[in-house]
Amino acid sequence: MANPASGRKSNVVRPSAAYFRSKQRDEGGPTSKPIIVMEEVYKYFRRDVPTLRNVNLTVERGEFVFVTGPSGSGKSTLLQLIYRQHTVDGGRILFSGRDISRLTDASIPFLRRNLGIVFQDFKVVPHWTAYENIAISLEILGTTPRLLRSRVADALERVGLAGRGSERTETLSGGEQQRVAIARAIVTEPALLLADEPTGNLDPQLAIDILTLFEEIHDAGTTVIFATHDHSLLQSAPHRLVVIDEGRLIEASQGLRAWSARMQSLGNSHAS
């Protein structure tokens, strides 16, 4: 069950049907738990070498977390496990206290409606208008037409595209298309926003603008996990930083400098 009538800045996970029902209430409800807990997570795409190995990560509600690391290290895989494009081969992932690997296929939509996702290549439908690309997220939830219109208009405004809803998305610039994709991700007011290299196709100034937009969304109460290997972005914003290197997660609590030193030492020793 979605509750599209909830306020725009609501930080509440909308308990949705079977997903958040029952036990959670006895334990204080889903909002009292970290939004993500990964415990000893392993993912194997090849039998011999795990893509993710023994990953432990807790993300509290309201955090902004950068995930970085070399190409092929497992950043996208980590996010894909959270939105259950793939399932873990070892360990478990709790979303608001619930083990997502135990969700039946039928309940995966209930997970996804509490997640917004933004990709590097926007994944907007080019011949649809901006409005249509955003509205689809709400149509899936069965939102009434009147509420849908106001929510889409609101989302367009939040991403700086007020009044641009009728434009076909393919006629928009890359930065604008990514804003449409972000609006589509946040129009349902997800508790958690995942971003997988959302600035990878944008020039540096636009990348900063898009990061700023994510920060505004975060300031309004949404938890954000933002994967990027763009050092200038990591340097521009003092958020928690976790590094994935060869499938292992390293908490770079001292920030980018500590991570750089760590990466250098890994490179020097060629540790595996």
Ligand SMILES: Nc1ncnc2c1ncn2[C@@H]1O[C@H](COP(=O)(O)OP(=O)(O)OP(=O)(O)O)[C@@H](O)[C@H]1O
């Ligand atoms: N669906 C899949 N099937 C097989 N192997 C996969 C699959 N997805 C990812 N991998 C492998 O897992 C490893 C990690 O990939 P992943 O896409 O998570 O890396 P990444 O850190 O996001 O890299 P990039 O910075 O280039 O986006 C790679 O070796 C990749 O080939």
Ligand SMILES: [Mg+2]
């Ligand atoms: Mg990736």
